[in-house]
Amino acid sequence: MHPDVTADLESLDATLTTVEKVLDLEELRRRIDELEMQASDPDLWNDQDHAQKVTSELSHAQSELRKVSELRQRLEDLPVLYELADAEEGDDKVAALADADGERESLRTDIQAMEVKTMLAGEYDSRDAVVNIRSGAGGVDAADWAQMLMRMYIRWAEQKGYGVEVYDTSYAEEAGLKSATFAVKAPYMYGTLSVEQGTHRLVRISPFDNQSRRQTSFAEVEVLPVVETTDHIDVDENDIKVDVYRSSGPGGQSVNTTDSAVRLTHIPTGIVVTCQNEKSQLQNKASAMRVLQAKLLDRKRQEERAELDALKGDGGSSWGNQMRSYVLHPYQMVKDLRTGVEDNNPTSVLDGELDKFIEAGIRWRMATAEA
Template identity: 60%
Template sequence: MAEFDYAQALAQIDEKSAMMSKALNVDELRRSIAELERQASEPGLWDDTERAQGITTRLSAAQSQLRRLEDLSRRIEDVHALVELGREESDQESLEEAQDEIRSIHADLADLEVQTLLDGEYDARSAVVTLRSGAGGVDAADFTQMLLRMYLRWAERHGYRTTVMDTSYAEEAGIKSATFRVDAPYAYGRMSVEGGTHRLVRISPFDNQGRRQTSFAAVEVVPLVEATDHIDVPDSDIRVDTYCSSGPGGQGVNTTYSAVRITHLPTGIVVTMQDERSQIQNRAAAMAVLQSRLLVLRHEEEARKKKELAGDIKASWGDQMRSYVLHPYQMVKDLRTGYETSQTQAVFDGDIDAFIEAGIRWRHEQRKAEQAEAGSPDGVSRK
């Protein structure tokens, strides 16, 4: 086994740390924290609950980011001292401890690096995620509910605030669809790589003959709109229907016409919302989701036009993006990045960071390739 090169390893983490500090702009981060603290101390802040929650969420995330960077800086200083002490004292135990810490720092820097790749126009936003069951009958509805639990557990692991905005239950088991919101900086940038068709292969628990069943679920991720987005939706472009909310419990929410369905007539987009007791609150939440989807639609149309002008009209995302196989073997595999694991139960319990990080790196490389093609000397895309 080759001898561990402490000098080279320390130089690498020093270089990577400097790159991360520059990319994440520590000075600007501190200025941002100071401004958010000023806003958070304003009298009457909580008169506008949504604005207050946005400010406190951004402040908490910025403070956490700064603490993380400062903690890494201290750890790097400490490991330098530990290596120096181990060499001076010929202390093999200290050197082995330093080696473990260097590897741990490398892993944390790699994780931090992922955030620097979230440079899309809306990546820093909160996310609105909609799940829909596809082909596969009751198995697809059950699979959709498994995915909902997976994503909510993932958000819980990271301390992200989530709100289930709408759930449509299937008759036998599972859910037909669900919409939830993830409030955290860069939630959209991270969750957006989960968008696409997910496939499950397993022995169906709903088949009395124990046959293998393949089922599908669709995941849609959009960024949460902000006041500055200027997505105007004329009243003449929408149809609003109200109805009794559905779901278990039989509470007051199930007996009043509080649920809202908004149909955007020009595009056919339909948004339903029934999480709140008030029809007014559900309508406001549904309009926010509709505006988010229209924002993405506008962004996709602009990107499509740019690709057409560049002579490149190929789609960058495939339809089926991940397979979850529970029989005849255990495997979850992302079909875009090639990342896979046999720890299927861990994945369904929310351990999906490796998939998300692989997806972010894959998307970053796709964007770089597209930019390189668009910037070719003769203006013609390269196949």
């Protein structure tokens, strides 16, 4: 093998070894055995929420172990590929070397993606995520943009096999969404998606403008960790105003004949949460309460962070504001304003190809925290 290839394989081995140490494969295997025992308990599904948590954590742990084991096997196979390529001659040798180089680059990408996951060590990073999307400046284009963003995140989640539960969709009059709230249910979703929080900007020829003028519109993405019982977020029923109404679809049309949609107003803070996607008023109220608790937890965290920032005298962090531009006209580009990562294929990004932006965001966040 060429010395440069040997040095590169040694570098990849060092990175993968670090990943294996951080994941603690021995502990991961022990945890899988423990979860498999819990999952085989016939009484597990008596508590559906607990059962889903156990099976989700088990699936995630098995997937992590399988991925890192496959990466190790691929790394061990690479020198063999180069040896076989060296044994060839002429065009066959060129083709075999190209295949080996291609596998090396693919392996580098996959090891780096695994390395990023080991950076999710924040207090709430391992939680499910609640995502709120709100249309901003830009009128009907902004409402349409909010709906495009919701589709982008849901496609990203579904492509990876993550569960998605839509709590609320508030439709705009002409097209698109005023707001939407949904949960992405898989371990480490909050840590992963929290780097997507901020203002997303779209530039395109407006499909709603009969003069086909260029329009800039904005939507806001908020990402919250799902609240667990250990968080001690207690909500006094006397502090909540509950309103019920009929669920509405696009154009304001009623989509059912009973008052099943629920709006919760938390009187002390003024936080308002709505949920209308479940069949019963009771289910909608329970879902709305989960979102309200997540918002109250986030408010508590922000207050604690503000106190720490005041003590540090650094004025706090504003990285979550302007964060990404999606330009469809006069040229095609998606650019992250924090990391500088670009993609010249907005269609694929809007279809859920977000990994490189998310991975770069996690690395950027870690570097910023260490600075």
